[in-house]
Amino acid sequence: MKKTLVSTLALLASAGIAHADGVLNIYNWGNYTSPEMIEQFTADTGIEVTITDFDSNETALARVRQGGHGFDIVVPTHSYVPIWIEEGLLQPLDPEIVTDRGNIAPQWVDVDFDPGREYTVPWQWGTTGIAVNTSVYDGDINTADIIFNPPEALDGRINVIPEMSDVMAIAIYAAGGDDVCTDDMDVLRATRDMLMEAKPHWLSLDYGTIDNYVAGDILAGVYWNGATMRARLQNPDVAYGYPATGYPVWMDNAAVLADAENVENAMIFINYILQPEHAAMLSDFARYGNGIAGSEEFMDPEMAAAPEISIPEELVSAGRFNPTCPQEVQDIRTQIWTELLQ
Amino acid sequence: MATPPDSATGPEPDPQKESHGWKWLLSTPALLVLLVAASGPLMIVAVYSFLSPGNVGGVEWDFSGDGWFRVFFSRDIFDPENVSWNWANLNVFWRTISLSLQTTLICAVLGFPTAWFIATRPPERRALWLFLITIPFWTNLLIRTFAIQELLRGNGLINTILVATGIVDEPLQLLFSNFAILLGMAYVFLPLMVLPLYAAMDKLDFRLVEAGYDLYASRVRVLWHVILPLVKPGFVAGSILVFIPSIGAYVTPRVLGGGRTMMLGNLIALQFGQGRNWPLGAALAMVLLIIVMAALVFYLRAVNGEEGKRRG
Amino acid sequence: MAKSYDVRRLPGFGAIAVLTFILLYLPILVLVVFSFNAGPSQSEWDGFSLQWYVAAFGNQQVQDVSIRSLWLAAVAAGMATALAVPAALATTRVSRFPGQTMIYALINQPLMVPEIVTGIALLIVVAWVKVNTGYSGMAYLVLAHTAFCIPFAYLPIRARLETLDPTLETAAADLYANPWQAFRYITLPLLVPGIAAGFMLGFVISLDTVVITEFVKSAGQDTLPTYMLGQLRRVITPEMNAIATLFLALSLLFVTAFFLITRKRG
Numbered sequence: 001m002k003k004t005l006v007s008t009l010a011l012l013a014s015a016g017i018a019h020a021d022g023v024l025n026i027y028n029w030g031n032y033t034s035p036e037m038i039e040q041f042t043a044d045t046g047i048e049v050t051i052t053d054f055d056s057n058e059t060a061l062a063r064v065r066q067g068g069h070g071f072d073i074v075v076p077t078h079s080y081v082p083i084w085i086e087e088g089l090l091q092p093l094d095p096e097i098v099t100d101r102g103n104i105a106p107q108w109v110d111v112d113f114d115p116g117r118e119y120t121v122p123w124q125w126g127t128t129g130i131a132v133n134t135s136v137y138d139g140d141i142n143t144a145d146i147i148f149n150p151p152e153a154l155d156g157r158i159n160v161i162p163e164m165s166d167v168m169a170i171a172i173y174a175a176g177g178d179d180v181c182t183d184d185m186d187v188l189r190a191t192r193d194m195l196m197e198a199k200p201h202w203l204s205l206d207y208g209t210i211d212n213y214v215a216g217d218i219l220a221g222v223y224w225n226g227a228t229m230r231a232r233l234q235n236p237d238v239a240y241g242y243p244a245t246g247y248p249v250w251m252d253n254a255a256v257l258a259d260a261e262n263v264e265n266a267m268i269f270i271n272y273i274l275q276p277e278h279a280a281m282l283s284d285f286a287r288y289g290n291g292i293a294g295s296e297e298f299m300d301p302e303m304a305a306a307p308e309i310s311i312p313e314e315l316v317s318a319g320r321f322n323p324t325c326p327q328e329v330q331d332i333r334t335q336i337w338t339e340l341l342q
Numbered sequence: 343m344a345t346p347p348d349s350a351t352g353p354e355p356d357p358q359k360e361s362h363g364w365k366w367l368l369s370t371p372a373l374l375v376l377l378v379a380a381s382g383p384l385m386i387v388a389v390y391s392f393l394s395p396g397n398v399g400g401v402e403w404d405f406s407g408d409g410w411f412r413v414f415f416s417r418d419i420f421d422p423e424n425v426s427w428n429w430a431n432l433n434v435f436w437r438t439i440s441l442s443l444q445t446t447l448i449c450a451v452l453g454f455p456t457a458w459f460i461a462t463r464p465p466e467r468r469a470l471w472l473f474l475i476t477i478p479f480w481t482n483l484l485i486r487t488f489a490i491q492e493l494l495r496g497n498g499l500i501n502t503i504l505v506a507t508g509i510v511d512e513p514l515q516l517l518f519s520n521f522a523i524l525l526g527m528a529y530v531f532l533p534l535m536v537l538p539l540y541a542a543m544d545k546l547d548f549r550l551v552e553a554g555y556d557l558y559a560s561r562v563r564v565l566w567h568v569i570l571p572l573v574k575p576g577f578v579a580g581s582i583l584v585f586i587p588s589i590g591a592y593v594t595p596r597v598l599g600g601g602r603t604m605m606l607g608n609l610i611a612l613q614f615g616q617g618r619n620w621p622l623g624a625a626l627a628m629v630l631l632i633i634v635m636a637a638l639v640f641y642l643r644a645v646n647g648e649e650g651k652r653r654g
Numbered sequence: 655m656a657k658s659y660d661v662r663r664l665p666g667f668g669a670i671a672v673l674t675f676i677l678l679y680l681p682i683l684v685l686v687v688f689s690f691n692a693g694p695s696q697s698e699w700d701g702f703s704l705q706w707y708v709a710a711f712g713n714q715q716v717q718d719v720s721i722r723s724l725w726l727a728a729v730a731a732g733m734a735t736a737l738a739v740p741a742a743l744a745t746t747r748v749s750r751f752p753g754q755t756m757i758y759a760l761i762n763q764p765l766m767v768p769e770i771v772t773g774i775a776l777l778i779v780v781a782w783v784k785v786n787t788g789y790s791g792m793a794y795l796v797l798a799h800t801a802f803c804i805p806f807a808y809l810p811i812r813a814r815l816e817t818l819d820p821t822l823e824t825a826a827a828d829l830y831a832n833p834w835q836a837f838r839y840i841t842l843p844l845l846v847p848g849i850a851a852g853f854m855l856g857f858v859i860s861l862d863t864v865v866i867t868e869f870v871k872s873a874g875q876d877t878l879p880t881y882m883l884g885q886l887r888r889v890i891t892p893e894m895n896a897i898a899t900l901f902l903a904l905s906l907l908f909v910t911a912f913f914l915i916t917r918k919r920g
Contacts (some may be wrong), residue, residue, distance in 0.1 A: 025873035030884015035713065050874040051715060053884030058615040059868060062399055066777055068784025070873035083398050156515075162601045164616045189420050204518040204600025211695055217496045217517070234695060327397060327618070334617040335419050341604045341612075342430035365748050368740035369757055372804055375737060379801035380764045383775030452674045458664060459671035469850070473908070474675065476854050478682045480905040481898040483862040484882045488894075489681035492688070499684060532678070533858070534806075537851040538813045544847050545817035561664060575816040579809040583765070590768025592865065607768045611865075614774055627771040634766040635759065642755065 024265040026051045027060060027071035029252065032124070034285035037278055045272070047265045064089055064257065072260035073269060075123050078251045079165065079324045081113040090119045090255045097267035100274040108251070108291040112321065120253035121270055122291030124226075124282060127311070127319055128166040128248045130241040131213060131223040131231065141241030142315060144174035146220050148198045155201050159212065159221035162205045164337045166248050167222055169322050171195055173246025180248075181325035183332075192336045199340060213238050225308040226287035232308070240308045242315040249319040251291065384631075391624035399618045409621030413629055431609070431626070438606040439633070441523060442588035446535075448528040449584045450577070453535035457576075460536075461543035472540065475533050483530060487597045490526050491517060494598075518600030526598040527588050534583035542576025578641055586634055606630055682902065689895035706896040713893070715881070720897060723861060723878040724904075726792070730799035731807070731856030737800070738807035738852055739845065743837070746815040765805045769865035772802070777869040790872040798870050799860045806859045807852035814848025815841075 026033065030053035038049050052071065054060040057080045063069055065087065076084055084090050093101070101109075101117055114120045132141050136153045148171065150158055160167055168191070169180045175194050177187040203218060212218040213231040223231075228240040254273060256266040272278055279290040280298030289309050296304045303309065311319060325333065391409050393401040416428035460471040478486065493499050494516040501513035516522060550572065554564040570577075592607035599605075604612070606626070613623030689707070693700030710716050741761055745754060764772065776798055784790050818841070826836040864879035871880065882894060 027873070030881065032884075035715070052871065052873050052876050053881055055868065055880075055883045056615055058399055058618065062774075062777060063781075063869065065400065066781030066785075068781045068790060068872070070790050080398070159600075185420050192419070199602075202602065203515075205602055206518070206597070206600045212495070214695060215495065215497055215698065234693075324398065327395065330618055332419055334612070334619065335416070337617070338430050338604075338609070338612065341601070341608075342433050366744045366751060366754075366757065369744035369761070372737040372741040372808070373757065373760055375797065375801050376760055376763060376804060379776065379797045380767075380772060381760055383772070383779045384763070384767060386778055387771055387775045452670060452677075455664070455667035455670035456674045458667050462663070472851070472854075473905075475678070476858060477902065477905050478678050479858040480861065480901045481682065481685065482879055482882060482901075483864070484879065485685065485894055485898045486681060489685040492684050493681055499680070529677070529681070532674070534855065537855055538810045541810045541814040541848045541851050542817050545814065565664065572817075576813045579813045582762070583806070583809055586762075586765045590766075590771075592768060592770060607770065610768060611770045614770060620774075623774075624771075627767065630768065630771075631766055638759065638762065638766070639755070642758065 022046075022262055022265050023048045023050065024073070024262050024269055025049075025071045026073045026075075026269075027054060027064070027069070028073075028075045029053065030055060032075070032252075032286050034281045036285070037273075037281040040278075040281075041269065041272055045265075045268060047268065049269075067259065069257075069259075070261065071257055072262045072266040073254055074257055075252050075254050078111070078113045078253060079322050081120055081253055081255070083324060084255065085114065085119055089258055091258045091260070091263070092118050093121070093256065093270060094263075094267045097264065098271045098274070100271055103274045103276065103292050103294070105291050105293040111251075112323070114253070120255040121274055122279075123252045123254045123273070124286050124288040125249065125251035125291050126225045126288040127242065128161075128163070128170065128222060128224055128250065129228075130243060131221050131228040132239050132241060133213070133216060133219040133235075133237050134239045135216075135237040136219055141239050142244050142312075143241070144170055144243040144245055146241070147202075147222055148174055148194050150198070150201045150220070154220045156203055157217070157219035158202045159204045159206055159209050159218045159223075160202055161207055161209075161222050161224070162341075164333065165322050166250075168333050168337070169248045169320075170222060170243055170246070173318075174243065180320075180322050181329050183329050188332060188336070192339065195336065195340050205341070210234075224288075229287055229306050229308040233302075242311060242318060244315060244318055246318050246320060248322045250322065387624045387627055391621055391628050393621050395619045395621055399614070399620060401620050406621065409619070409625035412622050413625050434604050434606055434609050435629075435633075437603065438589055441520065441527070441605065442585050442591075444524055445527040445531060445588045446581050446585045448524065449532050449535040450581065452528070453532055453539055453580065454577075456532075457536045457539035457543055460540050461546065468540075468544070472537070475536050479533055483593055484597070486530065487526055487594055490522075490529060491597060494522055494525075517598070518602060520599070520603070522598040522600075523595050523603075523605075526594040527591055530591075530594055531584040531587060534587070535580035538579035538583065539573060539576040542573040542579075546572055582638065582641060585637065589630065589634060685895050686899050686902065688892055689899045691892055691895075694891060706892040707900075709891075709893045710896045710900070715876075716893065716897060719876045719878045719881040720901070722875070726795055726799055726877060727857045727860035729796055730803050730860045731853050733796070733800045734803035734807040734856045735811075735849060735853045738804055738811055739849065741804070742808055742811040742815050742848075743841075746812050747818075747820055761808055762805045764802045769863065772798075773865040773869035776866060780870050784872070792875065794870050794872075795867060795875060795877075798866050799863060802863055802866060803856035803859055806855040810851035810855060811845060811848040814845055814851075818844055 024047050026049060028051060033051050038051070041047065042049060054063065057077050060074060060076060061080060061083065064071065064074060074084075098121075101121065104117060104122060108122050108125070109117055130141060130144065130146050132146060134141070137146070137151065139151065146154060147158060147160065171191045171194060172180055172182060172187060175187055175190040177184065177191065182188065209218055209221065209223070210227055210231045214234040225240055228238060232238045232240070254270055256263060256270065260266050273282065274292060276292050276295040277298045279292035279295040283290045283295065283303060284300045287303065390401050392405055392407065394404045394406040394408070396402050412428065413431060414428055415425050416430070418424040418426070456475070460468055460475070463471055495501070496513045496515075500516065504510045505513060546569070551564060551568055554568040559567070590607045591605055592611055595603070595605040595608055610623050610626045610630070613619045613626060617623070690702050690704070691700055692703035692705065745757060745761075780794050784794070822840050822844075823836045826840050831839070862879060864883050867877050868880045868883060871877075878897070
């Protein structure tokens with residue numbers, strides 16, 4: 001009943017726009033776009049959507065930079081948004097069509113990477129923290145020590161996702177650094193030494209590990225909140241901790257490409273995902289928060305109440321956005337990372 | 343490229359080898375496609391290795407030897423004056439070559455008997471066995487690699503069998519090791535060894551083998567002195583087909599090695615991706631190319647030299 | 655003639671071959687079994703269900719990428735084989751000529767370079783052509799895959815050619831066959847096993863080519879591997895197992911058809 005009402009409203013909302021029929025090409029992370037929402041979008045607007053996947057921010061950027069790609073919408077992570085904007089790869093959102101930017105939750109409006117949301121709107125946001133199997137570990141879960149100075153029970157059963165920027169951020173914070181892009185050599189040295197000492201205690205640096213957490217092959221690790229939730233739903237012992245020393249917050253954002261061929265359709269889509277009921281569909285599928293105010297009431301109740309989504313009050317301030325580091329700093333970070341993985 | 347002196351033909355023209363001047367023209371369509379879609383673009387990589395890294399990937403069009411310098415040397419992160427060999431990279435080179443050689447060996451040990459087995463089936467059944475070799479490869483590489491991961495995990499099939507039969511007391515840590523990488527690469531590249539071996543064996547003249555036995559040679563001697571030389575072209579083709587992709591392997595070490603240890607393919611991908619240093623990645627790629635070229639020339643010389651000996 | 659041995663038998667080889675086949679099929683078995691799993695896990699068995707097949711069939715994107723992969727593999731492997739046969743004829747059983755090593759190196763070049771490097775190189779060139787011509791169809795992927803498959807098709811064909819008896823062609827020439835007739839009626843039929851091996855290798859290689867496709871593809875040109883690569887960071891569901899099982903069923907269908915045809919002929 002509610003659904004019919006919502007789609008009727010959406011239909012009315014889009015009816016005002018003439019010639020909405022046509023196509024739209026979305027370039028997004030794999031398995032990240034709710035098929036139900038796309039289906040409904042097509043039903044509501046008559047726009048046929050094609051989704052093409054990318055597997056990393058670097059690939060997406062390299063691909064679009066070279067031109068001739070045919071995409072209309074891209075969904076880069078916040079740390080890359082300033083580069084996309086600076087290089088003129090995105091176009092400002094059209095205020096005539098994208099009328100509902102007011103739906104963005106207040107804390108996500110004036111963000112550093114796109115002040116005032118001139119170019120982008122939230123897609124999904126999340127945190128990178130610590131997943132722990134509490135059946136073997138009953139200590140504090142909100143500490144990076146689990147990874148960098150692991151207790152006996154977790155030794156050799158730790159997985160770290162191979163995301164350089166996330167892992168370096170947690171490590172630099174844990175080593176006493178304040179700024180992820182620090183060029184303070186003492187902090188970087190401490191970070192390197194800490195990582196090198198910790199590595200023998202790790203089992204793997206891998207992505208596809210939900211099954212491993214569920215099966216108990218992996219007992220702890222650096223992991224994303226949404227993925228940890230998927231693991232917890234299959235194994236209630238898996239818990240998600242927020243390192244008190246600091247942890248990265250990230251947000252993927254939808255934007256319209258400067259050389260998009262279907263600009264109007266792209267703008268319609270951007271406004272479409274600003275509607276709480278549609279944002280909720282994205283979250284139900286991808287299992288992350290969406291940054292749209294009022295979307296909780298449309299979400300799967302299991303999602304809305306999940307401890308992986310609602311950060312404990314006292315730990316909110318420890319979460320920080322990773323900026324994109326200058327190339328000199330990035331070089332040092334890559335060198336440390338290469339040393340770690342050699 | 344200089345052509346080595348022709349040892350194969352010797353002083354007398356070899357009647358078995360044609361010298362039609364036009365024959366090489368047959369290779370032009372293939373060469374054209376390769377020039378457009380493979381070698382030509384590669385020149386760009388060669389050029390990129392001498393440029394400066396751009397902002398977040400890409401390149402700046404300024405000449406720089408820094409990419410090449412960093413392949414072999416490293417400045418200490420915390421003491422830039424201190425230049426030393428880049429052991430991190432050299433370790434990766436060594437691991438890559440060693441694992442690739444081991445993969446080729448495993449494929450040869452498993453592939454030779456398998457190809458022999460297929461080639462000695464009745465002719466109408468051989469195609470079926472050949473298909474059976476390739477069927478697992480109709481599934482995607484990633485899916486296959488994940489399936490191997492399922493087998494190797496702590497509560498996976500292999501450990502379950504090992505524990506149930508009492509061979510080990512508790513599950514072994516098989517996953518995320520060099521063993522897992524080797525197993526995975528051998529699995530992935532095995533048909534690349536079996537198919538060329540089979541193609542050579544299928545044509546094998548068994549009268550020669552019979553002649554060997556008639557002269558009271560043992561099985562081992564026949565295998566070594568009659569069969570192996572006859573199927574050598576297949577062996578060489580198979581070894582090249584296995585060794586070279588192993589050197590550039592990316593997915594298998596990433597999934598089965600658990601990303602804890604890198605192979606060269608992963609190191610290059612890192613530079614083009616998260617490392618954002620395309621010139622260094624390009625230089626590493628050129629190093630890889632040079633190593634492989636050297637190996638290939640070595641192979642070719644060995645084969646041609648051997649042929650010359652046999653004929654002479 | 656007293657035969658002391660069966661010349662086709664080598665002790666232990668049968669056992670190793672059987673072991674190899676078991677090893678080859680073990681992971682596949684796991685994959686097939688878990689495609690029928692009721693739960694979302696790939697290691698815990700929750701009972702029988704067809705839900706992942708229902709999901710795969712309900713997912714338009716999965717169907718599109720699967721069909722595109724098969725189509726691309728067939729076209730690229732076919733073209734690569736068609737190019738590899740003359741190339742093999744040109745470089746095998748001829749006296750050495752200047753530049754032969756060069757040609758050999760060129761043909762095998764896609765083998766020597768990891769996909770990521772070819773991918774980046776192609777990205778730059780292909781994007782430039784796309785911007786300048788405005789054409790962004792499948793031809794780029796076909797061309798890239800064909801080039802990548804050529805050495806895989808070439809090597810088995812060459813290996814086969816090297817073991818052929820060259821006097822057969824000489825005999826044909828003595829009987830006044832022109833070079834084309836000699837090729838068409840003597841060499842080509844004898845080459846068939848090599849060509850079949852080359853085509854199958856090319857097909858399989860094209861199905862696995864992921865990084866190159868990732869960099870060359872335009873909007874709406876995802877293949878199954880790039881679709882999966884996109885999922886690698888997130889979660890791979892048994893839906894993928896279901897698709898893999900369907901691919902297997904398809905290949906089994908081919909094998910059966912092939913087997914029946916050859917048997918009828920025999």
